[in-house]
Amino acid sequence: MSQETEQNLAVPDYFEQAVQSMSHAQVRSGISLGNIRPPRNLAPLSHAVGLEVLHPEFDDDANVPEFSTDNGGDAFGRLILLHDPHSDESWEGAKMRMVAYIQADMDASVASDPLLPDVAWDWLTEELNSPSSPYTNLGGTVTSTASVRYGEIGGPPRAFQIEMRASWTATGVDLSGHVQAFARVLANVAGLPPEGVTYIGMGKQTGSSAG
Numbered sequence: 033m034s035q036e037t038e039q040n041l042a043v044p045d046y047f048e049q050a051v052q053s054m055s056h057a058q059v060r061s062g063i064s065l066g067n068i069r070p071p072r073n074l075a076p077l078s079h080a081v082g083l084e085v086l087h088p089e090f091d092d093d094a095n096v097p098e099f100s101t102d103n104g105g106d107a108f109g110r111l112i113l114l115h116d117p118h119s120d121e122s123w124e125g126a127k128m129r130m131v132a133y134i135q136a137d138m139d140a141s142v143a144s145d146p147l148l149p150d151v152a153w154d155w156l157t158e159e160l161n162s163p164s165s166p167y168t169n170l171g172g173t174v175t176s177t178a179s180v181r182y183g184e185i186g187g188p189p190r191a192f193q194i195e196m197r198a199s200w201t202a203t204g205v206d207l208s209g210h211v212q213a214f215a216r217v218l219a220n221v222a223g224l225p226p227e228g229v230t231y232i233g234m235g236k237q238t239g240s241s242a243g
Contacts, residue, residue, distance in 0.1 A: 041076050044117055046205045050128060051079045054113060057211035062086055062224045065215070068110060075114035075129070083215055084108045085136075085222040107136035107222035111214050113207065127201055130167070132156075132214055134196040136221045138176070143192035149174035152196055155220045156213075160200065164209025172198030194221060 059065050063083055070080035085107040112131040142148065152174045160167055179191045196217075202210055 041117075043077060047077055047115055047117075047128070049205045050113060050115075050202075050207050053206045053208045054079060054081050054111070054211050057081075057208035057215075059083065059212055059215035060219060060227050062227075063215045063219060065211070070112050074112070074131075075116050077115040077117070078113060080110055080112040081211060082108065082110050083211075083218055085218065085224065107134075107218060109134040109214060109218045111211060113202075127203055128207075130200050130202050130207075130210055132172070132196070132198045134194075134218055134221055136194050136218075138192040138194050140190065140192055142223075143176055143178065143194070148176050148194065152194060152217075152221060155217050156196065156198060159213035159216050160210070162209060162213060164206075165213045166203045167200040167210070168203060170198065170200040172196065196221070 055067055057065065062085060064086055065081055065083050068080045068082040070078040110133050113128055114131060115128040138148075145151075153172070156172075157170070159165075160170065173196070175195045175197075177193050177195070179193070181189055181191070
């Protein structure tokens with residue numbers, strides 16, 4: 033388990049329940065989920081999961097327990113749980129802070145849309161506005177970037193990416209809904225088709241075929 037704690041700090045039962053709910057959340061097809069090591073020194077209690085968009089040649093059921101930004105994936109995210117049982121009122125009880133990060137490659141035509149950051153943020157708020165992911169105090173940023181490569185360096189001459197950074201306070205113990213909502217946002221940012229739909233050339237077909 034990637035859960036991190038300060039030495040000699042008793043871990044509340046509700047935090048353990050929250051960690052288990054994150055680790056065992058069922059996310060949509062096309063997304064892999066696994067525990068990763070959370071950043072240190074952000075809070076006395078922390079846990080993190082990594083999510084990655086699977087390439088079409090990979091099996092949707094492939095188990096990817098360790099996440100790395102060096103694996104060549106074109107879209108990934110991480111969701112970090114932070115909690116301090118002895119902090120001020122904003123952290124009291126089972127209230128826990130979620131910190132989210134998404135990075136995805138974009139096509140030039142999509143990246144050039146000035147409304148892209150607004151649309152991406154709307155995806156996050158719409159997915160979180162569900163009874164299964166109660167939250168308060170949402171905030172964050174969306175950044176669209178363009179890179180130009182020169183000289184002897186590999187990769188396309190021009191590359192475009194979108195980055196989302198967000199955080200919110202989870203007010204429940206079962207955080208599976210938060211993980212599932214975050215996975216759907218990642219799928220939207222990466223341009224995955226809706227579940228049950230497969231684009232031509234994207235691997236095995238899903239759904240029923242006409243007779």
